[in-house]
Amino acid sequence: MKLGAIEAGGxxxxxxxxxxxxxxxGKVVIPTEAPSITMPKVYEFxxxxxxxxxxxxxxxxIDLNENGGSYGTIQKTPKIDWVDFPLxxxxxxxxxxxxxxxxxxxxxxxSESRWGNATDVDTCLYITVGTGIGxxxxxxxxxxxxxxxxxxxxxxxxxxxxxxxxxKCPYHKDCLEGMAAGPAIExxxxxxxxxxxxxxxxxxxxxxxxxxxxxxxxxxxxPERIIMGGGVMQQEQLFGRIREYVxxxxxxxxxxxxxTADNIDEYIVPPGLTxxxxxKGALGLAMD
Ligand code: ADP
Ligand code: ZN
Numbered sequence: 001m002k003l004g005a006i007e008a009g010g011x012x013x014x015x016x017x018x019x020x021x022x023x024x025x026g027k028v029v030i031p032t033e034a035p036s037i038t039m040p041k042v043y044e045f046x047x048x049x050x051x052x053x054x055x056x057x058x059x060x061x062i063d064l065n066e067n068g069g070s071y072g073t074i075q076k077t078p079k080i081d082w083v084d085f086p087l088x089x090x091x092x093x094x095x096x097x098x099x100x101x102x103x104x105x106x107x108x109x110x111s112e113s114r115w116g117n118a119t120d121v122d123t124c125l126y127i128t129v130g131t132g133i134g135x136x137x138x139x140x141x142x143x144x145x146x147x148x149x150x151x152x153x154x155x156x157x158x159x160x161x162x163x164x165x166x167x168k169c170p171y172h173k174d175c176l177e178g179m180a181a182g183p184a185i186e187x188x189x190x191x192x193x194x195x196x197x198x199x200x201x202x203x204x205x206x207x208x209x210x211x212x213x214x215x216x217x218x219x220x221x222x223p224e225r226i227i228m229g230g231g232v233m234q235q236e237q238l239f240g241r242i243r244e245y246v247x248x249x250x251x252x253x254x255x256x257x258x259x260t261a262d263n264i265d266e267y268i269v270p271p272g273l274t275x276x277x278x279x280k281g282a283l284g285l286a287m288d
Contacts, residue, residue, distance in 0.1 A: 003286040004046050004054035004097065007278030008032075008087065009104065010079060010131075015042055017049050018283040022115070024276060034081040035090075043094040054091055054099045055285030057107025057278050062087070064101065064145045072101040100285045104128075104278060105136030106143035108271070111281030112227050113138040116272030121224035125217050126271075127152070128230035129210065133177040137221055142288075144221070153177040157212045160205050163188070180209040182232050193232055203237050210238070211245030214268065218246075218254060225258075229271040236270075243268050 002025070007014040009032060016027040026049075030041045046054075061075040072088020088099040102110070109118075109126035118124035118138075127135040133153030137144040144150055154175045165188040169178030178184055185193045189202055196202045214226055228239070243264045250259060258267045271277060 002049060002051045003283060004049070004051040004095070005279050005282035005286055006042065006054065006056045006058075006091075007104070007107070007282055008056055008058040009278070010059050013038060013042060014279045015045050016279045016283065017046070017051060018280075018286075020287055022280065022283060022287060024280065024283065027279065032079075035085045039090060039094075042091070046095050051095070051097055053286045054095065054097050055107075055282040055287070056087065056091070056099065056101045057104045057282040057285070058087060058101055060103050060149065061151075062101060062103065062149070064103070064149050065147065072099060100288070102143050102145070102285055103134070103136055103149045105134040106138075106145065106149065107136070107281035107285065108229065108277055109136040109138045109227070109281075110143055110284045111273055111277045112271060113141070114284050115280060116277065117227055117269050118225045118272075123221070123223050124225045124227065125221060125223040126227045126229065127210075127213070127217075129181060129228065129232040130230035131182055133181045133213070133230075135213075135217065137217075137223060139221075152213070152217060153181070155213060155216055157209050160208050163205060176209060176213045180206055180213075180232075182230075185232065193235065197235060200237075203235055204241060206232070206235075207238055207241035207245050211242050211249055214242065214246050215249045218250065218259075222254075225266075226268045227271050228268060233270065239268065239270070 001020045003018050005016045013030045016024045018024045028045050063070045063073045073086045074082045088101045092099045112118045113124050123139050125137045135152035157176050167174030167178035168184045168187050169175045
């Protein structure tokens with residue numbers, strides 16, 4: 001059976017045809033412009049490929065409530081042209097196939113759980129730290145959603161005692177994303193993260209905030225593995241400091257061998273998949 005998969009991102013749409021074994025058979029990359037420019041190219045690629053279902057991992061926010069009448073509609077994104085665009089309905093209408101949509105981060109979690117660094121566990125969380133902070137999760141093979149989708153990047157955090165930065169989230173100012181996403185690092189220190197690589201203070205503070213996020217996710221979701229990706233996590237020194245802070249902040253309260261100093265290196269890990277993670281995860285959605 002042939003299946004369609006789309007990784008719908010803020011800068012590009014990666015479109016692929018795959019099969020029900022999870023193999024990608026053909027792929028095209030289309031720049032994200034206005035829907036009226038991008039979408040006809042998407043339809044053109046998939047037309048006459050004989051796909052029977054489509055899976056999409058999309059930027060958001062996007063409505064994932066199957067009973068609300070606007071399933072798969074993009075919500076209030078800064079990408080103005082896409083606000084209220086009914087992505088799932090339009091694809092269904094043009095290609096005449098059932099469409100399954102999820103968030104880009106849920107799809108990344110799904111991909112890691114099937115083919116990446118979480119194939120040996122039932123429950124995992126994927127967090128990206130980049131232009132924003134977003135996280136998705138897989139529990140027993142299915143991504144987590146409900147009311148709509150989780151917004152784990154916007155949880156509240158305790159301020160670092162040496163930090164007077166006001167925060168950069170347009171909605172909450174000093175939420176986790178407002179304090180620790182790439183643009184917050186740049187606004188606080190006056191330079192992009194990549195130029196601050198040699199300043200330990202920057203990464204200690206960054207780890208302090210990200211670890212608070214992880215500790216909250218551990219309390220709420222109890223994931224058996226946490227995968228951290230995104231541009232900011234290219235600073236590999238973050239991993240060690242985050243692991244130390246997580247153990248310190250949990251203070252022994254959650255008893256699991258995975259959360260000990262000996263094993264935490266296998267608990268908080270970088271992604272196992274790189275280039276095709278998004279589009280493969282979208283294929284995974286169509287396979288279900
Ligand atoms: P996006 O979130 O838009 O998909 P990225 O995950 O690449 O894209 O995140 C971009 C953010 O990550 C920017 O704020 C950038 O400054 C930061 N960033 C990218 N590469 C690095 C790096 N090597 N070290 C530190 N920060 C980085
Ligand atoms: Zn926020």
